[in-house]
Amino acid sequence: MSSISGKTIAGVRIPDSAMSAQATELLREHGSDLLYNHSLRTFLFAALNGQQNKLRFDAELLYVSTMFHDLGLTAHYRSDDKRFEVDGANAARDFLQGYGLPPQSLQLAWDTIALHTSPGIAEYKEPEVALLNYGAALDVVGKGYDQLAAHDREAILRNFPRNGLKKNMVATFYEGFKHKPQTTYGSMNADICACMLPGYVRPDFCEAIVQSPWSE
Known part of the structure; x- marks a missing residue:
C-alpha cells in the first residue's frame, strides 16, 4: 500500500483501495517528484471543492484519474502522435479495465483526463471531469486561489510542496510533447511550444x- 493511502489532508481522505495504491505507485515509478506532488495537490483541491459544493462524485475514480492525468507526458506512456492528455486517458482506461470497472466508468475516467486542459468544456461535464479541471487549474495557474481557505492551502502544501513549479512546469510539459508539437494545435499546449521551441x-x-482545397 502507498504510504499516503487512507491519510486525511485538509478534510479529504486519500482513497486506500488496492487500485488507488497501484495508481499512486505507477505515478511514483514513471513520473517526477514535480508531477507526483502536482497530482496529489490537484486531487486534494478537486475533492475539497467537490465536498464544499456538495457534489456527488466518485472519489476513487477521481483519484485514479488524477494520478494518470499527466502520465501521458512521461517516457513510459507518451505516444508519437497523440495529445498527451489522450495518452494519459488511454493508459488509465487500460489500467481500470484490469480492475473490471464497467464501460461507463471507463469512459468517465477517459473524459476526466482527456478534457482536463479544456476550460469552457470540462466544467459543464460530469463532476469528476469538472473537478479535475478545477484542481489542475488551481494548482498550475492559481484559478480560484482566493476561494481556497488558507489553512487548507497550508495543510496541502505541507504534505505536497510546490518545489519550484512555476519555474519547472513549462519545461516538464514541453519535454512530454516536444517530439510531436503538431498535437498541441488548438490547445494551451501550443503556447508552450511557442515559448520553448x-x-x-x-x-x-x-x-x-x-488554404482549404475547396474551389470557391
Whole structure:
C-alpha cells in the first residue's frame, strides 16, 4: 500500500483501495517528484471543492484519474502522435479495465483526463471531469486561489510542496510533447511550444480555411 493511502489532508481522505495504491505507485515509478506532488495537490483541491459544493462524485475514480492525468507526458506512456492528455486517458482506461470497472466508468475516467486542459468544456461535464479541471487549474495557474481557505492551502502544501513549479512546469510539459508539437494545435499546449521551441509557429485556423482545397 502507498504510504499516503487512507491519510486525511485538509478534510479529504486519500482513497486506500488496492487500485488507488497501484495508481499512486505507477505515478511514483514513471513520473517526477514535480508531477507526483502536482497530482496529489490537484486531487486534494478537486475533492475539497467537490465536498464544499456538495457534489456527488466518485472519489476513487477521481483519484485514479488524477494520478494518470499527466502520465501521458512521461517516457513510459507518451505516444508519437497523440495529445498527451489522450495518452494519459488511454493508459488509465487500460489500467481500470484490469480492475473490471464497467464501460461507463471507463469512459468517465477517459473524459476526466482527456478534457482536463479544456476550460469552457470540462466544467459543464460530469463532476469528476469538472473537478479535475478545477484542481489542475488551481494548482498550475492559481484559478480560484482566493476561494481556497488558507489553512487548507497550508495543510496541502505541507504534505505536497510546490518545489519550484512555476519555474519547472513549462519545461516538464514541453519535454512530454516536444517530439510531436503538431498535437498541441488548438490547445494551451501550443503556447508552450511557442515559448520553448525555436522557430515554432502555431498553425493558424484562419489560414487553414483560406488554404482549404475547396474551389470557391
